[in-house]
Amino acid sequence: MTNSIAEIEDADCLFVIGSNTTEAHPVLALRMKKAMRRGAKLIVADPRRTWLAQHADIHLQLKPGTDIPLVNAMAHVILDEGLQAQDYINNLTENYDAFAQAVAEWPPERAAEVCGVNADDIRDAARAYATTDRSGIYYTLGITEHVCGVDNVRTLSNLALATGHLGREAVGVNPLRGQNNVQGCNDMGNNPLYLPGYQLVGEDENRARFEQAWGTPLSAVPGLRLDQMMDRMHTGELRAFYVMGEDPLVSEPNLAHVEEGFEKVDFVVCQDIFLNETSRRYADVVLPATCFAEKDGTFTNSERRVQRVRKAVDAPGNARPDLEIIIEVAKRLGAEWAPAEPQVIWDEVADLMPKFYGIRYDRIEETGLQWPCPDRDHPGSKFLHEGAPIRGKGLFYGVDHVPPWEEPDEEYPFLLTTGRTLYHYNAATQTARSAGLVDKQGSNFIEIAPADARDLGVLDGAAVQVESRRGKVDALAVVTDRLSPGVMWMPMHFAAARANVLTGDGRDSEVGTPEYKVTAVRLATHGH
């Protein structure tokens, strides 16, 4: 996030796109609710009529996968009506022309047709966003989990740049992180291209710094992204896989493909707190780890705040902290590292990452600090891009519509999109073990628009089978006007009916994020 969570309540206009915030980030949504109660304008772009959409001033109920036309059209209106921040554009951005050209192609009427929304609503949304001083954009996986995920994000940053809505309190572009430490995981260099602290692995001086600190030469060859790893498992090029706290067999798209890959791998290590699909079926070794309540360390939240995690209870049986396990493995492989003390490790991290240099355990005992925090007196950064974009000039992109990888056709006439619900978390390994949550929401369901339900003869509560080109899963039908006809929605949490059996191979061409959000499906009833 470019802004802080607490700032949200001071926003006067919230543009929420591809985020069912009240369910995926309920506590952050409370700040939005507070802003709304204060009278802030709310614009929601979402294929579903979510809680926020219901309470929005403008709900743009777009077809899944049509975010670019929508946002381009908003930009079109802004330029057309002269609502842009010309000074900001002139002084602090570059590549404006490419952007202007691209959006010129998307008058609201054209976008309205593609997105299935009202052109005047697009106009109103654009005006509200552009003319309100404290306007912020908020998005989540509904934006990124598409073949054009990166482009989607670019159109949003275009919008912010064109209006100068960046670099102030409550004003910015805010991706809301799904898992608790996605931010930290990226910061720490769990990325094939970046060393910790977003330092490109291909650049000699970056590597040199780490080679010196770690005392070994490092490979300059960029690594494989997760999706590429899956593919290389297939081709036999990836022979061993070390999985920490994940269950790719549930979370990765096109499950059949993933399974075949795992069949071919020589050696799999899984390190987790529960046995899961992947470890049960493919692990050669399963290492019992500790959960957050049993270890010390830090997490970094969506607002870049590094916060302390503390041990409250002992781990069950012989389970050990991940840190210790990995250090022990390294030792068996011949590396002698510092002892498994979180604080010692963190100091190593902070010493190697200039933006984190000032963050030390003694400073975050009470309250976490937000990076960048370059020195030990730095108060941390509440919001980014103050005064000017960090890279000097904000870069506009000319972005055009990229249709989804798979679109509905005669055979698979419905568009399925997936998401999170309030009551579960990811593959529900933790939440499904809470009886109280299971009471509230216990099994897989699929939301269907009333008109579609009528055409298909499906009743509310009926058992149905959802089929894509790749597989089928069972679900109970929930007939609801939250959706437009032609679109269906299913949660991603239920292991027994994994939505990813259905999802396809569409991925963002640049970062490989799978397209979980658009799949063509058909429905079969189970009899009655």
Add this chain to the structure above:
Amino acid sequence: MSHDKITFNLDGEALEVVAGTTLLDACRSKGAQVPTLCHEDRLEPFGGCRMCLVELDGAPRPVPACKTNVASGMVVRSGSDSLERVRGTIAEMFMAEHRPATGGRPNAMDKVAKRFNLGAPPIQFPERAQYHDRNRFIGFDTDACILCNRCVRYCDEVMQVTALEHSGQGPNAIVQPTDGLSFLDTSCELCGGCISSCPTGALYEKQSQGVEESSCDTTRTVCTFCGVGCVIDLNTKDGKVVKVTAEQGVGPNDGHLCTKGRFAWQFIHHDDRLSEPLVRGEDGELHAATWEEAYARVAEGLTKVKQEHGADSIGFLASSRCTNEDVYVLQKLARSVIGTNNVHSCAAT
């Protein structure tokens, strides 16, 4: 909002505050001990309990400090004998209907009773009907409820789902989930925020009913259910987590939590937790092993693949749920020990 300063007189002293400050906040800033029950800093002023009455010159009767904004030139007394008498009497009235709850949460009425030195109330009203509900998270001990409406207002103002209501009037007035339904059948999202705002402990966590909160140890840490990073306190007793609370004014969450953060902690002590290393045997099944065996097998497996196919034939998948320190050493393992940049995590957002 204007930041104009205004001056008024509190207990004989001139005091300068920012326009829009409530009398309660002004009193607190000066250290005046004004009792409150229905007031909650995260909620809009309500003014129902009448514990915070103060005397205001020119007003026909005392005014609630929580619900009155300071105006320029006001003359206010926060603690006369007659005020203390009235407040004490109102506290006594509460005692006529309040019965301590059994949920184990702290009870603000204890402090009130102490401050006003209350004995047995002069009248005791009959007990209320108990509320039985099949939800497993939120318990409600109706007899402890003092109708301060904090829970109702929390549900309305903060969550904005209006799943609780103050229903009925007079002696029949009660707080209840909408229409007296189960918490599971209303618009309730089971966030438990009502519990966090209830001063009497009438609302409590069912999963730890009866465990005295004051007897628990707390460890401050961070919730793992999404990227917001709510700061939570794990309440532990006898080495087990028994409930999760959050302190107001702390962290990005300011004391708020969602249903997962507050209630879904059972996985920590679940029987399914892995407690021994497992190694796949000749029979294709996983068998318990010692750490030494497991480590040896990992080292052997990785070394073999590396020798036969090169470092880049090994991939690492980091978890975005582990700590920074955990994932840092994982990529360090991949890069500096194995020698590959094949390290990634699941969700790129």
Add this chain to the structure above:
Amino acid sequence: MDIQRLEGLRGCGGAGFPVHIKWQAVANEATPEGGKVIVCNADEGEPGTLKDGWLLNEQPRRVLLGMQRAAAMVGAVRAYVYLRPEYTEQLRFLQVAINDLIEDGFLSPGSGAMWNGAGFPGRSVQRPGHPLPPQEMPNIAPAAATGLPLRLDIVLGGGAYICGEETALLESMEGRRPQPRHKPPYPTQSGLWGLPTLMNNVETFWWAERILSGEIETPGSHRLYSLSGDVERPGVYEAPVGITARDLIDHFGGGVVNREQISCWIPGGAASGVLPASCLDTPLSPEGLKEVGTSLGTAGVVVYAKPTQPVEVAAEIMKFFADESCSQCTPCRLGNRAFSDWISGVHEWPEPEVTERWLEAMELGSICGLGFTAPLVVRQMQRWFSEAVV
């Protein structure tokens, strides 16, 4: 100014606030975007009071004309009659009168719509906006004869005693639980939907119409007395302020039923407490009744013949208050409940020191008139019938 002609007239809903001051206050307010509002409080709920219902049956047109004049004088464009839901007959007469007034050009076309106010059990707080925030109301066409726009609608009350309290009434109209608001701000400044609101009782508008139309020269010289209880001819009577209860009962009410002896009586609705027969010669005027510890209230005189005991009457009143407390504030909710139990003998009276403190807490600590005037009933018992309330 015309408003000054009302000087002398006091509100007839119970509190007796000078009418011209209230009208002037609303006239002085700047007109906000949604316009100003007139509300006629026709939620007659005070036990022993019947005059508003009677007026709406007999002379609804004059009441409405009073509202119309008020609107013209303070600059309001919307008006509402908040009607006690039991008054179904009155509702029909009102509707006829409204249609007539549209036809005669005093009210804007479209007037006479109807919706329900909230009551108990209801949500304590809800998003406002029932049924239409004022901004969304269609433009109101001017009335033909006056040239002024005035849309007059009817709101059916929530059916609780507290709905008659002016701010609870506003809450009810806005669709929320009828719990009185904290004052200030007063409705004249921020009333319905936050708009400046002039609210008066049915009878007040009726008197205002008679004064402003020139029919009456001395405002406030008369009241409509509701006479009920053990009298031969109960009813609503127009009589001078200052008439004694004895005269009222004898001349208008035809005396006590069966010529029984009077045990006790109520001068101005239940909230004014119970008086002994010895006070029957007190003038029914604000000043006269002040002498004996009470007020003229709604001018609802209720007569109780022997053998009814005063304490039974008081107990009934306290039970009524306890039941009708909106339950928002503690002193009213629990204080009334305790006194109801004590006075009726369900619980034993505590030490006098306790009684005194509890009365004081109700008087000083309650939010609205229900809570802070209810102790008067107990205090009047202590004064006049001390043996019954030890």
